[in-house]
Amino acid sequence: xxxxxxxxxxxxxxxxxxxxxxxxxxxxxxxxxxxxxxxxxxxxxxxxxxxxxxxxxxxxxxxxxxxxxxxxxxxxxxxxxxxxxxxxxxxxxxxxxxxxxxxxxxxxxxxxxxxxxxxxxxxxxxxxxxxxxxxxxx
Amino acid sequence: xxxxxxxxxxxxxxxxxxxxxxxxxxxxxxxxxxxxxxxxxxxxxxxxxxxxxxxxxxxxxxxxxxxxxxxxxxxxxxxxxxxxxxxxxxxxxxxxxxxxxxxxxxxxxxxxxxxxxxxxxxxxxxxxxxxxxxxxxx
Numbered sequence: 001x002x003x004x005x006x007x008x009x010x011x012x013x014x015x016x017x018x019x020x021x022x023x024x025x026x027x028x029x030x031x032x033x034x035x036x037x038x039x040x041x042x043x044x045x046x047x048x049x050x051x052x053x054x055x056x057x058x059x060x061x062x063x064x065x066x067x068x069x070x071x072x073x074x075x076x077x078x079x080x081x082x083x084x085x086x087x088x089x090x091x092x093x094x095x096x097x098x099x100x101x102x103x104x105x106x107x108x109x110x111x112x113x114x115x116x117x118x119x120x121x122x123x124x125x126x127x128x129x130x131x132x133x134x135x136x137x138x
Numbered sequence: 139x140x141x142x143x144x145x146x147x148x149x150x151x152x153x154x155x156x157x158x159x160x161x162x163x164x165x166x167x168x169x170x171x172x173x174x175x176x177x178x179x180x181x182x183x184x185x186x187x188x189x190x191x192x193x194x195x196x197x198x199x200x201x202x203x204x205x206x207x208x209x210x211x212x213x214x215x216x217x218x219x220x221x222x223x224x225x226x227x228x229x230x231x232x233x234x235x236x237x238x239x240x241x242x243x244x245x246x247x248x249x250x251x252x253x254x255x256x257x258x259x260x261x262x263x264x265x266x267x268x269x270x271x272x273x274x275x276x
Contacts, residue, residue, distance in 0.1 A: 002183075007191060013191060040256070053151060121219070125260070
């Protein structure tokens with residue numbers, strides 16, 4: 001798996017994956033970034049939310065659950081360790097829309113975060129990862 | 139630090155940061171993704187490359203080094219562990235352009251990866267992170 005990154009200006013960069021997808025990155029505003037994209041640590045939060053959403057969508061689809069929409073909010077708290085600062089607490093809040101069985105939803109979330117999601121298995125080395133969810137039945 | 143993610147269709151999602159930046163995510167092609175964006179694990183590679191590039195650019199700028207351009211390639215090897223697969227080896231290749239002192243470049247890379255870069259300090263929990271660099275003096 002390969003990513004290439006081009007420096008554009010200041011701390012502003014563009015990353016490309018092997019499929020031609022592009023994302024913009026920038027330093028966080030605290031260190032002089034100009035809101036030109038995601039900071040590197042923000043990418044980790046997007047990664048863990050996206051990873052578990054992909055798992056959960058797949059599991060619920062296999063179970064023929066009526067998932068109409070999913071939104072995910074990922075909050076990360078950082079703690080300084082010497083010269084860097086890592087995530088120590090990450091909370092993922094899932095908001096599902098559809099006629100869904102809550103026990104199947106809960107089980108899909110736990111299967112993802114405990115077993116399948118490679119990003120959460122990586123980030124849990126430094127961070128507690130907690131979750132909550134709501135189901136809205138339109 | 140908060141990220142919100144909207145499910146668009148299939149495994150295709152859009153993530154937004156608090157500054158209004160957007161990135162597209164998709165499942166990897168191996169699991170049926172349609173090349174609609176970065177996979178979650180690709181985001182980790184972009185994060186570690188971007189994080190260390192930001193550090194290195196800052197360090198070389200403080201030292202008034204003539205950095206004209208920087209490109210970064212990040213290669214990640216994954217290994218299956220039960221139901222997930224984590225990075226076990228990440229290699230970062232930096233290509234610098236400018237009239238640069240190689241010893242200062244090497245030191246800036248090491249300071250970033252060993253001390254400052256929060257993403258590398260996180261990913262090194264599961265993965266060896268190695269690097270190489272070239273300097274092109276135009």
